[in-house]
Amino acid sequence: MLSQAVVKRLKEIVGERNVVTDKVGLLTYGYDGTLLSGEALGVVSPQTTEQVVEIVKLMNEHDIKLVPRGAGTNESGGTIPSEKSVVISFTKMTKIHEIDTENFVAVVEPGVINFDLQVELAKKNFYFPPDPSSFKASTIGGNLGECSGGPKCFKYGVTRDYMLGLEVVLPNGKVIQTGGRNFQSEPGYDLTRIIVGSEGILGLVTKVFVRILPIPRAKKTMLALYDKVEDASQTVADIVAAGIIPTTLELMDNLLINTTEDFTHAGLPRDAGAVLIIEVDGYPEDMDGQVKTIGEIASKIAKEFKVAQTAVEVDQIWTSRRSAFGSVARVRPSYGVNDITVPRSNFPKAIEGVLKVAKDFGVTIGVVAHAGDGNLHPLILFDQRNKEETETVHAAEQALCMMALDLDGTISGEHGIGLVKKKYLDKEFTPAAMEAFRKIKRSFDPSNRFNPGKIIDL
Amino acid sequence: MSNVNISKLKGIVGDAYVIDSPSEMAKYLKGQGKPAVVVLPASTSEVSSIVKLANEKNVKLGVGGVVVDTQGITGGIAMVMSRMNRILEMDHLNLVAVVEPGLLHKEFLLKVAEAGLNFPPEPYVVETSSVGGCFAIGDSDSKSFEYGPTRTFLLGFEMVLPTGEILEIGNKCIKNVSGLDFIHFAVGSQGTFGIFTKLLVKLLPVPEAKKAVIGTFPSMHKANATFNTLIKRNVHPTRMNLINASLAKIAKPETEGQLVIIDLQGFKESGKNIANEVASVLTLGGGSDVKIIEEGAEYDQMINGWLKVRAELNAKPERIVEFVVGPMKMPQALAQLEALTGDLGAYPGIIVEGLLGYVCLALPEGTDKLVLATKVNKLAMSLGGNVKGLLGHKLKAEVYNDAEMWKQTTSLLSELRQQFDPKGILNPGVSLEA
Ligand SMILES: Cc1cc2nc3c(=O)[nH]c(=O)nc-3n(C[C@H](O)[C@H](O)[C@H](O)COP(=O)(O)OP(=O)(O)OC[C@H]3O[C@@H](n4cnc5c(N)ncnc54)[C@H](O)[C@@H]3O)c2cc1C
Numbered sequence: 015m016l017s018q019a020v021v022k023r024l025k026e027i028v029g030e031r032n033v034v035t036d037k038v039g040l041l042t043y044g045y046d047g048t049l050l051s052g053e054a055l056g057v058v059s060p061q062t063t064e065q066v067v068e069i070v071k072l073m074n075e076h077d078i079k080l081v082p083r084g085a086g087t088n089e090s091g092g093t094i095p096s097e098k099s100v101v102i103s104f105t106k107m108t109k110i111h112e113i114d115t116e117n118f119v120a121v122v123e124p125g126v127i128n129f130d131l132q133v134e135l136a137k138k139n140f141y142f143p144p145d146p147s148s149f150k151a152s153t154i155g156g157n158l159g160e161c162s163g164g165p166k167c168f169k170y171g172v173t174r175d176y177m178l179g180l181e182v183v184l185p186n187g188k189v190i191q192t193g194g195r196n197f198q199s200e201p202g203y204d205l206t207r208i209i210v211g212s213e214g215i216l217g218l219v220t221k222v223f224v225r226i227l228p229i230p231r232a233k234k235t236m237l238a239l240y241d242k243v244e245d246a247s248q249t250v251a252d253i254v255a256a257g258i259i260p261t262t263l264e265l266m267d268n269l270l271i272n273t274t275e276d277f278t279h280a281g282l283p284r285d286a287g288a289v290l291i292i293e294v295d296g297y298p299e300d301m302d303g304q305v306k307t308i309g310e311i312a313s314k315i316a317k318e319f320k321v322a323q324t325a326v327e328v329d330q331i332w333t334s335r336r337s338a339f340g341s342v343a344r345v346r347p348s349y350g351v352n353d354i355t356v357p358r359s360n361f362p363k364a365i366e367g368v369l370k371v372a373k374d375f376g377v378t379i380g381v382v383a384h385a386g387d388g389n390l391h392p393l394i395l396f397d398q399r400n401k402e403e404t405e406t407v408h409a410a411e412q413a414l415c416m417m418a419l420d421l422d423g424t425i426s427g428e429h430g431i432g433l434v435k436k437k438y439l440d441k442e443f444t445p446a447a448m449e450a451f452r453k454i455k456r457s458f459d460p461s462n463r464f465n466p467g468k469i470i471d472l
Numbered sequence: 473m474s475n476v477n478i479s480k481l482k483g484i485v486g487d488a489y490v491i492d493s494p495s496e497m498a499k500y501l502k503g504q505g506k507p508a509v510v511v512l513p514a515s516t517s518e519v520s521s522i523v524k525l526a527n528e529k530n531v532k533l534g535v536g537g538v539v540v541d542t543q544g545i546t547g548g549i550a551m552v553m554s555r556m557n558r559i560l561e562m563d564h565l566n567l568v569a570v571v572e573p574g575l576l577h578k579e580f581l582l583k584v585a586e587a588g589l590n591f592p593p594e595p596y597v598v599e600t601s602s603v604g605g606c607f608a609i610g611d612s613d614s615k616s617f618e619y620g621p622t623r624t625f626l627l628g629f630e631m632v633l634p635t636g637e638i639l640e641i642g643n644k645c646i647k648n649v650s651g652l653d654f655i656h657f658a659v660g661s662q663g664t665f666g667i668f669t670k671l672l673v674k675l676l677p678v679p680e681a682k683k684a685v686i687g688t689f690p691s692m693h694k695a696n697a698t699f700n701t702l703i704k705r706n707v708h709p710t711r712m713n714l715i716n717a718s719l720a721k722i723a724k725p726e727t728e729g730q731l732v733i734i735d736l737q738g739f740k741e742s743g744k745n746i747a748n749e750v751a752s753v754l755t756l757g758g759g760s761d762v763k764i765i766e767e768g769a770e771y772d773q774m775i776n777g778w779l780k781v782r783a784e785l786n787a788k789p790e791r792i793v794e795f796v797v798g799p800m801k802m803p804q805a806l807a808q809l810e811a812l813t814g815d816l817g818a819y820p821g822i823i824v825e826g827l828l829g830y831v832c833l834a835l836p837e838g839t840d841k842l843v844l845a846t847k848v849n850k851l852a853m854s855l856g857g858n859v860k861g862l863l864g865h866k867l868k869a870e871v872y873n874d875a876e877m878w879k880q881t882t883s884l885l886s887e888l889r890q891q892f893d894p895k896g897i898l899n900p901g902v903s904l905e906a
Pocket residue numbers: 046047081082083084085086087088089092093104124145146147148151152153154155156157158159160161162163164165212213214215217218219220339340428429465
């Protein structure tokens with residue numbers, strides 16, 4: 015419980031309506047994209063950097079921890095309140111300060127929803143390349159907190175690559191600026207980079223300078239259907255070997271084809287073992303050549319290959335992919351999203367590994383993957399109310415992580431570590447690397463005030 | 473006197489690779505400092521042993537690819553990485569290479585090209601820069617608009633920490649958000665977090681076609697105006713560079729006037745059309761001798777000319793001032809700059825990287841760098857930019873009258889450095905105070 019005095023002070027700082035302390039109100043902030051939950055002492059929603067500074071100082075005085083939160087869609091437990099903490103929600107900091115297309119930069123507050131920024135940018139024929147499938151709900155602050163990926167990373171990279179500068183409130187309540195409006199403004203060390211992906215444990219981001227790009231002049235979306243998932247991964251390898259850099263190489267297996275069909279009726283054949291969505295973009299005159307090469311490569315092994323002819327067809331394809339996570343909820347009440355990545359060459363082995371885990375543990379797993387990146391999201395379907403089943407699922411999740419590490423991969427390609435994967439972190443990193451993380455955390459936050467218990471313990 | 477234990481060093485790397493006679497040391501050193509010894513390790517474990525030794529005895533240690541900057545290491549050790557110059561792996565399936573840090577950047581580029589792949593970062597100082605140095609400096613360059621800055625190409629590394637411990641991190645996955653991002657944070661740390669001993673580098677397929685369009689202009693303003701036209705027309709070449717008359721001859725002998733080099737890497741079909749579009753924009757914009765270069769050797773020669781100019785400037789960081797503004801703000805920037813520098817064409821050196829909005833000035837003899845940088849920073853700030861890097865931050869804080877922020881930033885930087893290097897032995901010449 016927060017003391018009356020603290021609540022009063024918080025209300026003075028951010029306004030009456032922006033402080034939540036009642037049980038029901040707090041409940042919604044106790045969850046995120048995972049199945050975990052926790053309870054905060056309170057939730058406070060600042061609207062300005064100055065308010066954030068005041069909140070940090072106040073919390074420090076009372077030795078209360080802060081848990082930063084955007085839309086709370088993360089899949090790592092990164093916003094689950096732990097210890098004695100107040101949630102600082104950035105959903106009221108939603109201003110787009112500036113969109114400067116001539117100079118390829120936009121300046122936004124962290125609570126801006128990715129989609130809202132895209133809509134504003136699209137009016138000017140620009141876009142912000144990072145677009146996690148959750149982009150209709152997730153915030154820029156959350157995207158940078160996790161260093162989110164999405165379907166375009168093979169060509170365009172991840173959130174890290176589009177962060178030019180940040181305004182950050184440090185755990186001591188001081189404000190710094192990292193980077194600026196260009197690539198060349200980091201102060202000695204690349205502070206922007208260490209804050210991106212730090213899941214709120216180093217600083218609170220209150221302003222973001224992002225790099226924006228003109229929408230490519232042309233784009234082609236293709237669909238290839240396969241009998242087996244392995245066949246699809248062969249196409250992926252062959253496309254890369256041919257020197258083509260598609261924006262997208264997304265894969266869904268038979269289970270996902272069926273669950274998304276139930277949902278979208280996009281017309282994918284339900285008996286297909288896998289579908290690969292391939293997209294290239296660039297100058298119009300280069301499209302035909304690339305589509306032809308890809309068609310030849312895919313047709314060697316795919317049972318069907320087609321090029322989307324209309325915007326509606328493109329939309330349909332993407333609706334299927336974007337609804338993948340949600341669609342499985344019709345099959346079983348709960349699902350666990352996994353996020354492992356392996357070197358591209360080990361992708362077929364990772365698929366085998368997933369099948370083996372499903373068999374060994376007797377669980378149902380569907381696979382969505384950013385195949386070009388070697389990033390797999392095995393979705394394990396189960397019923398959370400069944401305790402025993404839930405435990406089996408956790409064991410299977412651990413097995414998936416270990417499988418990825420055995421294949422020289424990582425336990426997180428884009429969803430982060432948070433609470434969920436913290437326990438496996440030292441399986442991926444040597445003691446020296448773990449200690450490097452702690453050195454960094456200690457430099458920023460020696461008293462462990464921001465998002466304590468996430469990623470690492472001090 | 474020095475605490476360096478020469479015989480122990482010899483025990484680590486062998487007699488032949490410990491050099492302490494000043495005349496023989498000279499070719500490995502630059503700057504005014506006087507290290508006691510040059511040592512050339514051949515392996516990670518040797519690097520680690522040397523660093524441990526230095527750490528025990530509290531000896532300063534500077535590191536370089538083939539030549540070590542001696543600032544701050546008088547009486548200490550200069551570690552030259554050039555014996556660790558192997559490419560350990562070239563992995564076509566995953567588009568990555570594993571490289572030792574002492575390999576020259578330019579040699580790495582050749583090897584990568586031979587393998588039919590592409591490593592976009594430009595060498596910093598083409599003759600001496602090493603792959604380790606490339607990531608230790610971690611800059612952006614004139615290709616960064618298209619390919620991203622240097623850090624984009626690092627997926628992992630092995631590093632000897634200032635305590636001698638060996639840290640390995642990263643993997644061949646192009647997407648990896650596990651743990652804190654020490655991988656990219658180490659890029660640009662200039663050897664203060666540790667010494668790279670192995671680098672896991674991301675590569676790309678080679679572009680299908682490469683072309684360049686060049687032209688000369690009577691003034692910097694006219695030349696730069698064509699860049700704005702191209703950006704407005706939604707043309708974003710791989711490089712869009714401008715070199716003033718004083719430096720242009722280094723890039724291309726006998727050039728009269730300011731030289732524009734537009735590099736187009738991409739596909740055959742669009743390449744043809746864009747080259748034509750660029751050539752006509754340059755011509756209409758007042759360029760003469762506008763030429764589309766298609767032939768490979770001539771193309772390479774032009775790009776090497778550019779790299780020579782870049783090296784000329786980068787080799788003397790204390791004699792250059794660099795700033796950045798939004799690319800479309802460049803006309804105002806150059807107009808205002810002229811008030812400070814006089815005729816831009818005649819200034820000792822000015823280059824513009826058009827897509828990055830970057831300008832580098834080579835200062836005339838006798839110019840006070842800080843005074844000029846302060847003025848240039850004001851100018852750049854009025855156009856939404858700033859002087860580059862750490863110095864820029866300091867100057868910005870001065871303009872904002874925000875000593876607090878500057879203090880906060882530098883204390884964070886030095887805390888980080890201290891956490892990694894409690895005794896302050898590695899690359900002490902690198903200042904984080906500007
Ligand atoms: C259906 C679905 C699809 C998804 N698809 C993808 C996908 O394709 N790719 C992908 O990468 N992820 C995906 N995700 C995961 C998730 O959406 C992303 O991690 C997203 O970026 C989180 O944004 P958020 O606003 O919800 O952040 P939150 O979940 O609220 O926070 C994420 C992290 O950032 C921190 N944080 C938030 N704001 C700030 C701030 N201002 N300052 C400092 N720290 C802050 C939080 O403490 C937390 O650690 C998906 C999730 C769902 C539910």
